[in-house]
Amino acid sequence: xxxxxxxxxxxxxxxxxxxxxxxxxxxxxxxxxxxxxxxxxxxxxxxxxxxxxxxxxxxxxxxxxxxxxxxxxxxxxxxxxxxxxxxxxxxxxxxxxxxxxxxxxxxxxxxxxxxxxxxxxxxxxxxxxxxxxxxxxxxxxxxxxxxxxxxxxxxxxxxxxxxxxxxxxxxxxxxxxxxxxxxxxxxxxxxxxxxxxxxxxxxxxxxxxxxxxxxxxxxxxxxxxxxxxxxxxxxxxxxxxxxxxxxxxxxxxxxxxxxxxxxxxxxxxxxxxxxxxxxxxx
Amino acid sequence: xxxxxxxxxxxxxxxxxxxxxxxxxxxxxxxxxxxxxxxxxxxxxxxxxxxxxxxxxxxxxxxxxxxxxxxxxxxxxxxxxxxxxxxxxxxxxxxxxxxxxxxxxxxxxxxxxxxxxxxxxxxxxxxxxxxxxxxxxxxxxxxxxxxxxxxxxxxxxxxxxxxxxxxxxxxxxxxxxxxxxxxxxxxxxxxxxxxxxxxxxxxxxxxxxxxxxxxxxxxxxxxxxxxxxxxxxxxxxxxxxxxxxxxxxxxxxxxxxxxxxxxxxxxxxxxxxxxxxxxxxxxxxxxxxxxxxxxxxxxxxxxxxxxxxxxxxxxxxxxxxxxxxxxxxxxxxxxxxxxxx
Numbered sequence: 001x002x003x004x005x006x007x008x009x010x011x012x013x014x015x016x017x018x019x020x021x022x023x024x025x026x027x028x029x030x031x032x033x034x035x036x037x038x039x040x041x042x043x044x045x046x047x048x049x050x051x052x053x054x055x056x057x058x059x060x061x062x063x064x065x066x067x068x069x070x071x072x073x074x075x076x077x078x079x080x081x082x083x084x085x086x087x088x089x090x091x092x093x094x095x096x097x098x099x100x101x102x103x104x105x106x107x108x109x110x111x112x113x114x115x116x117x118x119x120x121x122x123x124x125x126x127x128x129x130x131x132x133x134x135x136x137x138x139x140x141x142x143x144x145x146x147x148x149x150x151x152x153x154x155x156x157x158x159x160x161x162x163x164x165x166x167x168x169x170x171x172x173x174x175x176x177x178x179x180x181x182x183x184x185x186x187x188x189x190x191x192x193x194x195x196x197x198x199x200x201x202x203x204x205x206x207x208x209x210x211x212x213x214x215x216x217x218x219x220x221x222x223x224x225x226x227x228x229x230x231x232x233x234x235x236x237x238x239x240x241x242x243x244x245x246x247x248x249x250x251x252x253x254x255x256x257x258x259x260x261x262x263x264x265x266x267x268x269x270x271x272x273x274x275x276x277x278x279x280x281x282x
Numbered sequence: 283x284x285x286x287x288x289x290x291x292x293x294x295x296x297x298x299x300x301x302x303x304x305x306x307x308x309x310x311x312x313x314x315x316x317x318x319x320x321x322x323x324x325x326x327x328x329x330x331x332x333x334x335x336x337x338x339x340x341x342x343x344x345x346x347x348x349x350x351x352x353x354x355x356x357x358x359x360x361x362x363x364x365x366x367x368x369x370x371x372x373x374x375x376x377x378x379x380x381x382x383x384x385x386x387x388x389x390x391x392x393x394x395x396x397x398x399x400x401x402x403x404x405x406x407x408x409x410x411x412x413x414x415x416x417x418x419x420x421x422x423x424x425x426x427x428x429x430x431x432x433x434x435x436x437x438x439x440x441x442x443x444x445x446x447x448x449x450x451x452x453x454x455x456x457x458x459x460x461x462x463x464x465x466x467x468x469x470x471x472x473x474x475x476x477x478x479x480x481x482x483x484x485x486x487x488x489x490x491x492x493x494x495x496x497x498x499x500x501x502x503x504x505x506x507x508x509x510x511x512x513x514x515x516x517x518x519x520x521x522x523x524x525x526x527x528x529x530x531x532x533x534x535x536x537x538x539x540x541x542x543x544x545x546x547x548x549x550x551x552x553x554x555x556x557x558x559x560x561x562x563x564x565x566x567x568x569x570x571x572x573x574x575x576x577x578x579x580x581x582x583x584x585x586x587x588x589x590x591x592x593x594x595x596x597x598x599x600x601x602x603x604x605x606x607x608x609x610x611x612x613x614x615x616x617x618x619x620x621x622x623x
Contacts, residue, residue, distance in 0.1 A: 039609035040368045041345055059620045125500050144439065147486045229486025230445045233623040244342045245447060246616040 026260070033253035041247030051254035060238070060255075067234040070149070071217035074156040078164040078213045079206065081157070086168040087198075090175075101169065104162050112159055116226045119155060120146065123227070147229035155223040160216060164209035171205030172198070207270050215263050235259060306331045308548040311347065311356045313535065314339050317556075318568035325555050331548050339489070341365040348374060353542030358549040362533045364607045366405045367398040369538065375404040376539040382550040385557035388577040393534060398604075405536035406553065407574040409566070412602060413449050413531040414594055415524040416511035418502040429457035429526050432503065433476070437483045442501040445487035447619040448605045449531045450477070453505060456528040462603040465611035470618055477622045496521060512570040512592050523594035529601035534574070 033051055036044040054060075089100045107115060122128045123146040130142040145151060175198065183193040199206075221236035233241075235255065242252025306329075310322075314337035322333050338344045341362050348356065348369075361369055369375050380386045380402075393407040417426055422440075424431065432441060443450055452462035454473035464470065485501045493514040495501040504511065508523070515521045537553050539546060555561055559577035563585075566573055570587050573579055579588075586592065608615070 039607070039612075040371050041342065042349075042372060057617065059617050063620060124498065126498055147439075225445070225488075229484075229488070231484060231487060231623060233620055237623075238620065241447075241616065241619070243346065244340055246612055247342050247345065248613070248616070 029253045029256050032250050033257050035250045037248045037250050041249075043249055051251045052258070054251060055255060055258060063233055063235060063238050066232070067218045067236075070152060070156065070234060071214045073153055074160060074217045075164075075210050075213045077153065077157050078161055079210065081161060082164040082168050082209065083206075086165055086172050089169060090173040097173070104165050108162065113222060113226075115159070116155060116223060119151075119158070119227060123151060123154070146227050147231065149228070149232065151227035151229070152224055152232065155227040156217050156220060159220065159223065160213040163212040163216075167205040167208045167212070168202060171202045175201055211263075211266060211270075214266075218259060306545065306548055307334060308332070308545050308552055309334045309336075309355065309357045310552065311336050311338060311344065311359045313337060313360055316360070316535075316569055317565055321556075321561060321564055321568075324561075325552060329548075329551055329555070331551065333552070345369070348540055353540075354544045356540050357543040357545040358552060359538050359540055360408055360535045361405070361538055362535050363396065363398045363604050366536055366538060367607050369540075370399065370404055374541050376541055376543060376546070377403050378406060378537075378539065379550075380406070383554045383557060385554050385577075388557050388559060388562075388575050390574045390576045390579070393574040396534065396604075399536075405538045408535045408537050408556070409562075409571045409574055410532055410534040411571045412508045412525075412533075413444065413453075413505060414508045414511050415526060416496055416504040416506060416514055417522050417524060418496060418499065418518070418520055419522050420520045421499075421502040426503075426524055427527050429453055429528055432483065432505075433479045435482075437503060439483065439485050440501055441480075441483045441503045441505065442485050442492050442495040443487050443505045444492060444507065445489040447615055450487075450505070451615055451618060452531050452603070452605065454480075456526075456531075456603070459528075462529075462531060463606040463608055465608050465614070467614070470614060474618050474622060481622065493517075507571075508594075509569050509571045511594075512587070515592065523592065525594045529603055532602035532604055534604070 032043060034047050034049070036046050036048050036050065038044055089097055092100070120127070124130070125142045125144075127145075129145060130139075133139045134142065146154070179197055179201075180193055183197045188196060218234065219236035219239070221234065221240050224230070224232055224234055224237055230237075239252045239255050239259075242248045242255065246252075308331050310333055312335065316337075322335055325331070326333050338347060341364070344359060344361055345365065345368065348359065349372075366375075383406075386406075389407060393410070394402050399405045415426065415429075415432075422437070424434070424436075426432075451470075451473055454476045455462050455464050455469060458469070458472050458476055460466070460469045460473070464473075486495065488495065491510075492504055492506040493510040496504050496506075496511075496514040497517045499518075504514070511521070511523050515523060539549050543549060556565065557575065559575065559581050562573055562575045562578040563582050566578070566587065570592070582588065
């Protein structure tokens with residue numbers, strides 16, 4: 001009995017938290033996505049699919065594709081950087097490992113907006129990188145490192161890298177070394193061991209990291225605004241605009257719901273190809 | 283031990299005493315970077331009123347904040363022209379009683395009775411902002427008198443624009459000789475074509491601090507709020523402020539009291555305080571927008587901020603255009619905006 005009470009003391013806050021701060025807002029967004037907006041930015045309580053229909057305008061489809069492209073590129077670059085890093089770190093001794101992983105986590109302690117302003121100082125036309133390259137006579141004219149797609153990808157990769165490194169690291173560092181020994185005993189070279197043993201074991205982590213990088217990359221409008229110069233619109237900006245400039249909350253809600261559905265489909269695909277939900281939570 | 287508890291209790295009593303004193307409060311919701319902090323501190327001190335000051339960065343954000351919070355959360359807000367019209371229509375504002383304002387006559391009559399609130403029943407003007415061109419003359423030597431001059435291929439990656447769909451599309455409409463608030467599809471199509479031609483010249487859209495682009499010489503031309511242009515000019519005197527001959531966009535911000543406000547007396551006190559010639563001047567020194575206060579204008583007419591250097595060349599026909607509520611046509615603007623980005 002006493003145990004039950006203690007357990008519920010710990011569980012109830014979590015349930016309340018998820019209900020109040022996750023489930024309720026999503027239900028609210030779902031409901032208003034079927035409303036109609038009036039020209040004064042208010043909402044008319046009806047049931048209409050108009051908002052969902054108007055997403056299928058070539059302009060908005062274009063924004064979906066552009067966002068996906070940026071998110072996919074970000075995801076792959078994160079994978080390419082994180083995988084060797086996680087592999088290398090997991091071979092070090094415990095102390096070095098913890099130092100490296102702390103270094104990965106430290107930037108998290110600073111507000112991401114402030115870190116983006118740091119990048120502006122580095123990347124802009126008269127910024128640190130251009131000044132150094134110019135003074136070393138490596139370049140003649142300053143490079144356009146930001147206020148374009150390059151700037152956006154740099155910002156996205158930088159911000160989301162830890163989300164890829166952490167699951168990969170925790171997965172790689174738990175690989176049973178006897179498996180690798182067995183692989184080499186059976187005649188596999190290093191590459192084969194990697195593709196046949198390490199990669200399959202770490203695949204759920206790779207997918208998990210990919211999902212955790214891909215999904216926010218669709219919505220990080222502040223990176224697009226600051227490092228992309230607000231010239232490019234991704235889903236995040238589109239949704240924000242519906243709420244804060246176009247005064248069309250129902251349409252913004254419909255796009256947000258579609259985004260949730262897409263994320264859900266991605267997780268379903270993952271399950272179809274044999275992934276376990278538990279691994280995603282790792 | 284007992285003594286400690288008594289001390290603790292006494293301390294708690296003391297704290298209660300502090301909150302019980304019932305200091306008057308005023309909840310202000312205003313644009314960010316609009317009233318210097320000192321002005322608010324002075325007001326608090328002189329009137330013994332605690333001001334809770336929060337900010338927003340677009341009219342739509344204001345609308346969202348008011349409509350999603352409990353009535354009476356805010357006592358004084360500063361919506362722009364077209365937002366006043368929207369808020370009146372949604373019955374979100376209290377009527378204003380000008381007899382409570384001793385400094386009412388300081389207001390410039392020219393800015394009263396405008397179409398969005400013809401009798402000033404719900405709003406009084408606070409100050410206005412215009413969108414102007416700021417050009418760094420160290421790098422851009424050509425004559426610039428019209429928005430059309432901006433689509434010169436020489437200015438690749440040189441322009442910073444405010445990130446505001448109505449003013450940017452409005453500029454394009456003005457450049458092509460149409461109304462800044464056009465809802466005609468053909469005219470909007472031409473405006474879109476023009477903006478696509480401008481696109482290679484655009485370095486960035488930024489509403490938060492576009493003056494930085496000019497000060498750091500990241501961009502040489504800005505289509506930005508006049509206060510930003512003036513602040514940039516203070517840092518870098520080679521910047522010239524230009525008002526194109528097609529006319530400029532203007533945004534008039536107003537005092538308004540939201541429905542159900544709890545501290546209306548304090549709100550009037552604050553409005554009256556700001557209507558004072560010296561206080562308004564102090565505000566304009568911090569954020570050099572444009573005064574609608576005739577007393578300030580007369581008293582400080584020799585101030586550098588009133589010189590043509592900072593005001594910019596004023597053509598005789600320099601018309602100013604308000605952003606108007608265009609109803610559901612905003613959807614077309616939104617699609618156009620997504621298309622040019």
